Amino acid sequence: MKSTRDYDSSLASSILAYAERLVGRSLREALDDLPPTIDFSSNKGGFGTVLERHYFGYEPNSRPEPDFAEAGVELKATPLKHSGSRLISKERLVLGMIDYMTVVTEEWESSSFLKKNSHLLLVFYLHEQGKDPRDFVIKIVRLWEFPPEDLEIIRRDWQTIVAKVKAGQAHELSEGDTLYLGACTKSSDSTTRRRQPFSAEAAKPRAFSLKQSYMNTVAQGSLGMKSVAVDEVVRGRPLEEVVASRFEPYIGKTADEIADIVGLKAKRHAKNFYAVLTNRILGVGDKDKIAEFEKADIQVKTMRLLPSGRPKEDLPFRAFDYCDLVQQDWESSDLRGALDKRFFFVIYQLDRDDAPTLVGTRFWTMPISDIEGPARRCFDETQSRIEEDKADYLPKKSENPVCHVRPHGRDSRDVIPTPTGGLACRKSFWLNGSYIKNQLGL
DNA sequence: GCATGATCATGC
């Protein structure tokens, strides 16, 4: 394979050794001859640019070959942030623009993606708001080669993205389409569009990127996680298929029967009963996270259907802060970010006595047209009503086919400030149960 | 029966 032939491991090791000297230091500390007048503000990737130019001594470029061409190694600087007591990845890692016109002519094995990104030299630095990037401290340096089970999923992701472009649907790409490798939007303003080869519809510019959730596990390892499908995935079976097959033997059984079989003692009315049951079915400890789901940022949800067939509950998202919400742009909003994920539903049918029977599982991604249509309208409407001091009258379920706004606080006294100076009870966006049911074909 | 409002359980 070309990508491996082009990799020179001894050269890579010496580059790594040189890079490792950065750990625990900032660029200012590492470089005595750092020019005092670097303008970081003009360039979001300022840290990476300085790292390339002043530490590694080459000009930043966007050539198709890896940055260290002789070693076959691509340099990537990527930020971390604090999350409680630990460090997590601050954002996704962009691995090159998707050229819609040429990517459709490529094969995975010889793809420009693989050629450039098979071996990454990752420099993780701690990003701190308001700090001069020269003072960001480098925390982790590592040479990264994708483990075979991950590379297999990434191969499928790449093919999913390319297939969509081939089908003339580049404008319908969504990060939720794929697991580890996403097609993230990439342009300075949200109105930019590019041609695509098999449709007259212009599409947003997008780049191949490793999801933030994936980067987390690269940075901190898979602590507290357990893989559920390494062997099957390496043999080429899609993760979704493996997961579905794990549930297969339990379909038609009640939750209590399943709990018995998997040795779960917890009561059905414990609020985390279904979450633990899902873990058990997948062969994962009660407190473990499912590694593949963590890396792909898959949202596991239980859906219970009433005897009538309609969903028992709508699906809530995190409560929002009114003042923060009115400041958000739709494109980068929390709501949009929550909607373009991949979901995994475990579906139970309730009988007249409220006993749940497992009827199936589904992976699902919300269609872009629903995100940009009804969901966006709900968001815009919510923003404008809050601004008009009508935080108590936000879009109801009956107003929107896809989502609505409802209380989501400790209790009715759980009120928070609104930008107009008032107080309103804590609320969140909810996906309408009826919408999900239709989407899942139930 | 359904939409809307209210509240609970768990883990960090």
Place this chain on the structure above:
DNA sequence: GCATGATCATGC
């Protein structure tokens, strides 16, 4: 103590 995910209760 609170965020987060999940579920219950009420009134039309």
